[in-house]
Amino acid sequence: xxxxxxxxxxxxxxxxxxxxxxxxxxxxxxxxxxxxxxxxxxxxxxxxxxxxxxxxxxxxxxxxxxxxxxxxxxxxxxxxxxxxxxxxxxxxxxxxxxxxxxxxxxxxxxxxxxxxxxxxxxxxxxxxxxxxxxxxxxxxxxxxxxxxxxxxxxxxxxxxxxxxxxxxxxxxxxxxxxxxxxxxxxxxxxxxxxxxxxxxxxxxxxxxxxxxxxxxxxxxxxxxxxxxxxxxxxxxxxxxxxxxxxxxxxxxxxxxxxx
Numbered sequence: 333x334x335x336x337x338x339x340x341x342x343x344x345x346x347x348x349x350x351x352x353x354x355x356x357x358x359x360x361x362x363x364x365x366x367x368x369x370x371x372x373x374x375x376x377x378x379x380x381x382x383x384x385x386x387x388x389x390x391x392x393x394x395x396x397x398x399x400x401x402x403x404x405x406x407x408x409x410x411x412x413x414x415x416x417x418x419x420x421x422x423x424x425x426x427x428x429x430x431x432x433x434x435x436x437x438x439x440x441x442x443x444x445x446x447x448x449x450x451x452x453x454x455x456x457x458x459x460x461x462x463x464x465x466x467x468x469x470x471x472x473x474x475x476x477x478x479x480x481x482x483x484x485x486x487x488x489x490x491x492x493x494x495x496x497x498x499x500x501x502x503x504x505x506x507x508x509x510x511x512x513x514x515x516x517x518x519x520x521x522x523x524x525x526x527x528x529x530x531x532x533x534x535x536x537x538x539x540x541x542x543x544x545x546x547x548x549x550x551x552x553x554x555x556x557x558x559x560x561x562x563x564x565x566x567x568x569x570x571x572x573x574x575x576x577x578x579x580x581x582x583x584x585x586x587x588x589x590x591x
Contacts, residue, residue: 337366339374344381345529346374347522353389358397359444364418371425381537382529383429385452386436386522387445395443395466396475416475419444423451423477427548430541432532436525437512442466447476450485453544455512456525463501463511465494484551485510536574536590542566 340347348370350357359367374380387393396415404411426433435441435452443466449455457463467474474482474495483491486509494501506512516524532540542565550558569575573591581588 335366336363337370339370341380343530344379344533345526346380346383348383348385349388350393351388355397356391356394357387358394359419360397360400361415361418364422368418368421368425371422371429375425375429375431380431382431382532383433384436384525384529385433386438391439392437392441393445393448394440395445419476426451430544431537432529432540434525434529436522437461438521440464444476447478450481451477454528456514456516456521456528457503457506457512458518458521459503459515460518461503463506465498468495469498536578538572538574539569542569
């Protein structure tokens with residue numbers, strides 16, 4: 333029997349699958365611990381250049397397991413607090429990983445499932461898949477970094493609209509709003525996401541990692557501090573073999589050969 337989260341590696345791409353299809357891949361304490369641990373391992377795995385996260389079955393992820401929260405021995409409030417703590421570790425692993433992380437949204441992504449997808453760098457969504465904020469419809473505030481990431485993707489007004497009315501967002505809408513990177517035919521979502529991930533074999537992973545860190549940090553720093561961060565980042569790239577190869581390839585008018 334496969335674990336609640338399992339990883340398969342192939343040609344430099346790690347496919348991480350949420351595996352609780354009977355409860356629509358709702359996340360519980362054990363699942364989040366497994367997911368955080370596997371993501372941490374992948375961040376250090378030199379054989380992995382990109383990560384794809386998807387859900388087993390017909391749903392990407394339906395969010396937090398509300399039954400486990402309701403039945404928590406010390407009360408639901410403490411239960412959701414502790415589950416959120418674990419969920420936030422997962423979000424931080426994704427955001428700080430110096431490799432591209434792609435969500436393959438093969439079905440509904442609701443509540444924490446939407447937050448998980450938003451935390452990824454890129455999102456490929458099936459044509460009939462749906463994004464649902466879901467928190468407020470259950471009397472809850474948004475979680476999993478959604479209050480930070482969502483308004484930065486779609487703007488404050490549209491984020492507030494999603495929070496206030498909780499209308500399902502179709503793949504077409506999601507693409508138009510900038511919530512997803514690409515829409516794929518149903519049944520082809522995983523293949524399109526894996527193909528996207530494989531393209532990073534043709535680029536400098538160091539350069540991507542530095543740029544990802546700079547982009548994320550830009551929300552917290554002044555222009556002066558960000559300019560200094562850029563100086564340090566580009567100097568680090570030039571000092572690395574990738575930077576040396578990139579400059580040499582430019583001067584020699586050829587494609588670079590990355591490590």
